[in-house]
Amino acid sequence: MSTSTAIRPTGTSPATAPARLDMYVGIHKALRHFMMDTLHRVGRMDPADATDLARTLGQFEDLMALCVNHIHHENDFVHAAIEARQPRGSSRTADDHVEHFEHIDALRAEARALARSEPAERPVQALRLYRHLALFVADNFQHMNVEETANNATLWAHYGDAELMDLHHRILASLPPAETLEVMRWMIPASSPAERAQILGGMKAGAPAAAFQAVLDAVRPHLDDSAWGQLARAIGVAQQPGLADFR
Incomplete structure:
Protein backbone atom coordinates (compact mmCIF):
# COMPACT_ATOMS: atom_id res chain seq x y z
CA MET A 1 0.00 0.00 0.00
CA PRO A 176 -4.83 1.59 13.36
CA PRO A 177 -7.36 0.24 10.79
CA ALA A 178 -10.00 2.86 11.65
CA GLU A 179 -7.58 5.71 10.98
CA THR A 180 -6.49 4.15 7.69
CA LEU A 181 -10.12 3.92 6.54
CA GLU A 182 -10.81 7.51 7.48
CA VAL A 183 -7.72 8.77 5.66
CA MET A 184 -8.65 6.77 2.55
CA ARG A 185 -12.22 8.09 2.66
CA TRP A 186 -10.90 11.64 2.26
CA MET A 187 -7.74 10.94 0.24
CA ILE A 188 -9.11 8.92 -2.67
CA PRO A 189 -11.85 11.37 -3.74
CA ALA A 190 -9.33 14.24 -3.45
CA SER A 191 -6.70 12.49 -5.59
CA SER A 192 -6.26 12.48 -9.34
CA PRO A 193 -7.27 9.35 -11.29
CA ALA A 194 -3.61 8.34 -11.67
CA GLU A 195 -2.98 8.83 -7.95
CA ARG A 196 -6.08 6.80 -7.04
CA ALA A 197 -4.91 3.94 -9.21
CA GLN A 198 -1.40 4.09 -7.74
CA ILE A 199 -2.61 4.14 -4.13
CA LEU A 200 -5.27 1.45 -4.41
CA GLY A 201 -3.33 -0.65 -6.91
CA GLY A 202 -0.47 -0.80 -4.42
CA MET A 203 -2.86 -1.71 -1.64
CA LYS A 204 -4.50 -4.43 -3.71
CA ALA A 205 -1.08 -5.97 -4.33
CA GLY A 206 0.19 -5.78 -0.75
CA ALA A 207 -2.69 -5.70 1.73
CA PRO A 208 -4.97 -8.51 2.96
CA ALA A 209 -8.05 -8.90 0.77
CA ALA A 210 -10.41 -7.98 3.60
CA ALA A 211 -8.54 -4.77 4.36
CA PHE A 212 -8.50 -3.82 0.69
CA GLN A 213 -12.24 -4.46 0.37
CA ALA A 214 -12.92 -2.36 3.46
CA VAL A 215 -11.12 0.57 1.84
CA LEU A 216 -13.08 0.15 -1.40
CA ASP A 217 -16.32 0.10 0.59
CA ALA A 218 -15.26 3.28 2.41
CA VAL A 219 -14.42 5.27 -0.73
CA ARG A 220 -17.07 4.10 -3.22
CA PRO A 221 -19.89 6.27 -1.86
CA HIS A 222 -17.74 9.35 -2.39
CA LEU A 223 -16.87 8.78 -6.07
CA ASP A 224 -19.36 9.39 -8.86
CA ASP A 225 -20.04 6.60 -11.33
CA SER A 226 -17.55 7.92 -13.90
CA ALA A 227 -14.72 8.22 -11.38
CA TRP A 228 -15.50 4.83 -9.88
CA GLY A 229 -15.61 3.15 -13.31
CA GLN A 230 -12.25 4.65 -14.26
CA LEU A 231 -10.71 3.52 -10.99
CA ALA A 232 -12.23 0.03 -11.17
CA ARG A 233 -10.82 -0.51 -14.66
CA ALA A 234 -7.39 0.74 -13.59
CA ILE A 235 -7.07 -1.58 -10.58
CA GLY A 236 -9.05 -4.54 -11.94
CA VAL A 237 -12.11 -4.69 -9.70
CA ALA A 238 -15.80 -5.11 -10.53
CA GLN A 239 -17.34 -2.02 -12.14
CA GLN A 240 -20.58 -1.76 -10.23
CA PRO A 241 -22.16 1.70 -10.03
CA GLY A 242 -20.93 3.82 -7.13
CA LEU A 243 -23.18 5.68 -4.73
CA ALA A 244 -22.18 9.25 -5.37
CA ASP A 245 -22.66 12.07 -2.91
CA PHE A 246 -20.16 14.25 -4.84
CA ARG A 247 -18.12 15.24 -1.78
Whole structure:
Protein backbone atom coordinates (compact mmCIF):
# COMPACT_ATOMS: atom_id res chain seq x y z
CA MET A 1 0.00 0.00 0.00
CA SER A 2 1.34 3.43 -0.92
CA THR A 3 -0.12 6.89 -0.48
CA SER A 4 2.94 8.74 -1.73
CA THR A 5 3.61 10.20 -5.14
CA ALA A 6 6.75 10.74 -7.17
CA ILE A 7 7.16 14.38 -8.23
CA ARG A 8 9.97 16.59 -9.51
CA PRO A 9 11.53 19.18 -7.19
CA THR A 10 10.67 22.79 -8.03
CA GLY A 11 13.32 24.57 -10.05
CA THR A 12 14.73 21.54 -11.85
CA SER A 13 14.40 20.67 -15.50
CA PRO A 14 11.80 17.93 -16.14
CA ALA A 15 14.02 16.62 -18.92
CA THR A 16 16.97 16.00 -16.62
CA ALA A 17 15.73 15.84 -13.00
CA PRO A 18 14.77 12.44 -11.60
CA ALA A 19 11.39 12.14 -9.96
CA ARG A 20 11.58 12.04 -6.17
CA LEU A 21 9.28 10.36 -3.70
CA ASP A 22 6.91 12.81 -1.99
CA MET A 23 5.29 11.37 1.13
CA TYR A 24 3.21 14.47 1.73
CA VAL A 25 1.03 14.46 -1.41
CA GLY A 26 -1.63 11.93 -0.49
CA ILE A 27 -2.12 12.72 3.18
CA HIS A 28 -2.15 16.45 2.56
CA LYS A 29 -4.78 16.08 -0.16
CA ALA A 30 -6.85 14.11 2.36
CA LEU A 31 -6.44 16.76 5.06
CA ARG A 32 -7.25 19.65 2.72
CA HIS A 33 -10.38 17.83 1.55
CA PHE A 34 -11.49 16.99 5.10
CA MET A 35 -10.79 20.53 6.34
CA MET A 36 -12.65 22.25 3.50
CA ASP A 37 -15.66 19.94 3.70
CA THR A 38 -15.89 20.41 7.47
CA LEU A 39 -15.50 24.17 7.23
CA HIS A 40 -18.27 24.24 4.62
CA ARG A 41 -20.55 22.12 6.81
CA VAL A 42 -19.95 24.24 9.91
CA GLY A 43 -20.73 27.36 7.87
CA ARG A 44 -24.01 26.02 6.50
CA MET A 45 -25.08 24.25 9.72
CA ASP A 46 -28.50 25.04 11.17
CA PRO A 47 -27.78 25.58 14.89
CA ALA A 48 -31.50 25.34 15.63
CA ASP A 49 -31.63 21.77 14.28
CA ALA A 50 -30.34 19.41 16.98
CA THR A 51 -29.68 16.62 14.48
CA ASP A 52 -27.72 18.85 12.09
CA LEU A 53 -25.79 20.34 14.99
CA ALA A 54 -24.80 16.94 16.38
CA ARG A 55 -23.85 15.54 12.95
CA THR A 56 -21.75 18.57 12.04
CA LEU A 57 -19.98 18.75 15.39
CA GLY A 58 -19.33 15.01 15.11
CA GLN A 59 -17.51 15.53 11.82
CA PHE A 60 -15.69 18.51 13.31
CA GLU A 61 -14.43 16.33 16.18
CA ASP A 62 -13.37 13.60 13.73
CA LEU A 63 -11.31 16.22 11.89
CA MET A 64 -9.69 17.48 15.08
CA ALA A 65 -8.82 13.91 16.12
CA LEU A 66 -7.23 13.16 12.75
CA CYS A 67 -5.26 16.41 12.88
CA VAL A 68 -3.90 15.49 16.32
CA ASN A 69 -2.92 12.02 15.10
CA HIS A 70 -1.31 13.47 11.98
CA ILE A 71 0.82 15.86 14.03
CA HIS A 72 2.03 12.99 16.19
CA HIS A 73 2.89 10.89 13.11
CA GLU A 74 4.89 13.73 11.58
CA ASN A 75 6.68 14.46 14.85
CA ASP A 76 7.49 10.81 15.55
CA PHE A 77 8.54 9.78 12.06
CA VAL A 78 9.17 12.62 9.59
CA HIS A 79 10.63 15.21 11.95
CA ALA A 80 12.69 12.52 13.67
CA ALA A 81 14.12 11.53 10.28
CA ILE A 82 14.99 15.13 9.43
CA GLU A 83 16.60 15.77 12.80
CA ALA A 84 18.68 12.59 12.53
CA ARG A 85 20.56 14.02 9.56
CA GLN A 86 20.06 17.78 9.83
CA PRO A 87 19.67 18.99 13.43
CA ARG A 88 17.09 21.77 13.73
CA GLY A 89 16.02 21.03 10.18
CA SER A 90 12.39 20.60 11.21
CA SER A 91 12.28 23.41 13.77
CA ARG A 92 9.92 25.66 11.80
CA THR A 93 7.21 23.07 11.30
CA ALA A 94 7.79 21.60 14.77
CA ASP A 95 7.06 25.02 16.28
CA ASP A 96 3.93 25.21 14.12
CA HIS A 97 2.80 21.87 15.52
CA VAL A 98 2.92 23.22 19.08
CA GLU A 99 0.64 26.08 18.02
CA HIS A 100 -1.66 23.66 16.18
CA PHE A 101 -2.18 21.60 19.35
CA GLU A 102 -3.14 24.78 21.19
CA HIS A 103 -5.47 25.87 18.39
CA ILE A 104 -7.15 22.45 18.33
CA ASP A 105 -7.74 22.60 22.10
CA ALA A 106 -9.33 26.04 21.74
CA LEU A 107 -11.55 24.94 18.85
CA ARG A 108 -12.69 21.85 20.74
CA ALA A 109 -13.61 24.02 23.72
CA GLU A 110 -15.70 26.26 21.45
CA ALA A 111 -17.45 23.26 19.92
CA ARG A 112 -18.27 21.84 23.36
CA ALA A 113 -19.64 25.20 24.46
CA LEU A 114 -21.79 25.38 21.34
CA ALA A 115 -23.18 21.90 21.95
CA ARG A 116 -24.14 22.84 25.54
CA SER A 117 -25.44 26.32 24.80
CA GLU A 118 -29.01 27.56 24.92
CA PRO A 119 -30.78 27.73 21.54
CA ALA A 120 -30.77 31.54 21.52
CA GLU A 121 -26.97 31.57 21.91
CA ARG A 122 -26.17 29.05 19.20
CA PRO A 123 -26.18 31.25 16.06
CA VAL A 124 -23.50 33.55 17.51
CA GLN A 125 -21.41 30.68 18.83
CA ALA A 126 -21.73 28.73 15.57
CA LEU A 127 -20.51 31.71 13.56
CA ARG A 128 -17.58 32.17 15.95
CA LEU A 129 -16.61 28.50 15.57
CA TYR A 130 -16.87 28.80 11.77
CA ARG A 131 -14.58 31.84 11.66
CA HIS A 132 -12.01 30.35 14.02
CA LEU A 133 -12.03 27.05 12.12
CA ALA A 134 -11.42 29.05 8.92
CA LEU A 135 -8.31 30.59 10.50
CA PHE A 136 -7.10 27.13 11.56
CA VAL A 137 -7.60 25.82 8.02
CA ALA A 138 -5.80 28.82 6.51
CA ASP A 139 -2.86 28.37 8.86
CA ASN A 140 -2.67 24.67 8.08
CA PHE A 141 -2.72 25.28 4.34
CA GLN A 142 0.32 27.53 4.67
CA HIS A 143 2.00 25.05 7.02
CA MET A 144 1.47 22.15 4.61
CA ASN A 145 3.06 24.14 1.80
CA VAL A 146 6.19 24.64 3.93
CA GLU A 147 6.34 20.90 4.55
CA GLU A 148 5.86 20.13 0.86
CA THR A 149 8.68 22.50 -0.14
CA ALA A 150 11.23 23.09 2.63
CA ASN A 151 10.82 19.79 4.48
CA ASN A 152 10.78 17.80 1.26
CA ALA A 153 13.95 19.55 0.12
CA THR A 154 15.64 18.52 3.35
CA LEU A 155 14.44 14.93 3.09
CA TRP A 156 15.55 14.68 -0.54
CA ALA A 157 18.97 16.10 0.32
CA HIS A 158 19.64 13.53 3.03
CA TYR A 159 17.66 10.40 2.07
CA GLY A 160 17.33 8.22 -0.98
CA ASP A 161 13.92 7.19 -2.25
CA ALA A 162 14.30 3.65 -0.92
CA GLU A 163 14.89 5.06 2.57
CA LEU A 164 11.92 7.41 2.22
CA MET A 165 9.68 4.56 1.07
CA ASP A 166 10.75 2.54 4.10
CA LEU A 167 9.87 5.51 6.32
CA HIS A 168 6.52 5.86 4.56
CA HIS A 169 5.74 2.18 5.10
CA ARG A 170 6.61 2.45 8.79
CA ILE A 171 4.15 5.33 9.15
CA LEU A 172 1.41 3.32 7.41
CA ALA A 173 2.12 0.28 9.57
CA SER A 174 1.67 2.40 12.71
CA LEU A 175 -1.90 3.44 11.78
CA PRO A 176 -4.83 1.59 13.36
CA PRO A 177 -7.36 0.24 10.79
CA ALA A 178 -10.00 2.86 11.65
CA GLU A 179 -7.58 5.71 10.98
CA THR A 180 -6.49 4.15 7.69
CA LEU A 181 -10.12 3.92 6.54
CA GLU A 182 -10.81 7.51 7.48
CA VAL A 183 -7.72 8.77 5.66
CA MET A 184 -8.65 6.77 2.55
CA ARG A 185 -12.22 8.09 2.66
CA TRP A 186 -10.90 11.64 2.26
CA MET A 187 -7.74 10.94 0.24
CA ILE A 188 -9.11 8.92 -2.67
CA PRO A 189 -11.85 11.37 -3.74
CA ALA A 190 -9.33 14.24 -3.45
CA SER A 191 -6.70 12.49 -5.59
CA SER A 192 -6.26 12.48 -9.34
CA PRO A 193 -7.27 9.35 -11.29
CA ALA A 194 -3.61 8.34 -11.67
CA GLU A 195 -2.98 8.83 -7.95
CA ARG A 196 -6.08 6.80 -7.04
CA ALA A 197 -4.91 3.94 -9.21
CA GLN A 198 -1.40 4.09 -7.74
CA ILE A 199 -2.61 4.14 -4.13
CA LEU A 200 -5.27 1.45 -4.41
CA GLY A 201 -3.33 -0.65 -6.91
CA GLY A 202 -0.47 -0.80 -4.42
CA MET A 203 -2.86 -1.71 -1.64
CA LYS A 204 -4.50 -4.43 -3.71
CA ALA A 205 -1.08 -5.97 -4.33
CA GLY A 206 0.19 -5.78 -0.75
CA ALA A 207 -2.69 -5.70 1.73
CA PRO A 208 -4.97 -8.51 2.96
CA ALA A 209 -8.05 -8.90 0.77
CA ALA A 210 -10.41 -7.98 3.60
CA ALA A 211 -8.54 -4.77 4.36
CA PHE A 212 -8.50 -3.82 0.69
CA GLN A 213 -12.24 -4.46 0.37
CA ALA A 214 -12.92 -2.36 3.46
CA VAL A 215 -11.12 0.57 1.84
CA LEU A 216 -13.08 0.15 -1.40
CA ASP A 217 -16.32 0.10 0.59
CA ALA A 218 -15.26 3.28 2.41
CA VAL A 219 -14.42 5.27 -0.73
CA ARG A 220 -17.07 4.10 -3.22
CA PRO A 221 -19.89 6.27 -1.86
CA HIS A 222 -17.74 9.35 -2.39
CA LEU A 223 -16.87 8.78 -6.07
CA ASP A 224 -19.36 9.39 -8.86
CA ASP A 225 -20.04 6.60 -11.33
CA SER A 226 -17.55 7.92 -13.90
CA ALA A 227 -14.72 8.22 -11.38
CA TRP A 228 -15.50 4.83 -9.88
CA GLY A 229 -15.61 3.15 -13.31
CA GLN A 230 -12.25 4.65 -14.26
CA LEU A 231 -10.71 3.52 -10.99
CA ALA A 232 -12.23 0.03 -11.17
CA ARG A 233 -10.82 -0.51 -14.66
CA ALA A 234 -7.39 0.74 -13.59
CA ILE A 235 -7.07 -1.58 -10.58
CA GLY A 236 -9.05 -4.54 -11.94
CA VAL A 237 -12.11 -4.69 -9.70
CA ALA A 238 -15.80 -5.11 -10.53
CA GLN A 239 -17.34 -2.02 -12.14
CA GLN A 240 -20.58 -1.76 -10.23
CA PRO A 241 -22.16 1.70 -10.03
CA GLY A 242 -20.93 3.82 -7.13
CA LEU A 243 -23.18 5.68 -4.73
CA ALA A 244 -22.18 9.25 -5.37
CA ASP A 245 -22.66 12.07 -2.91
CA PHE A 246 -20.16 14.25 -4.84
CA ARG A 247 -18.12 15.24 -1.78
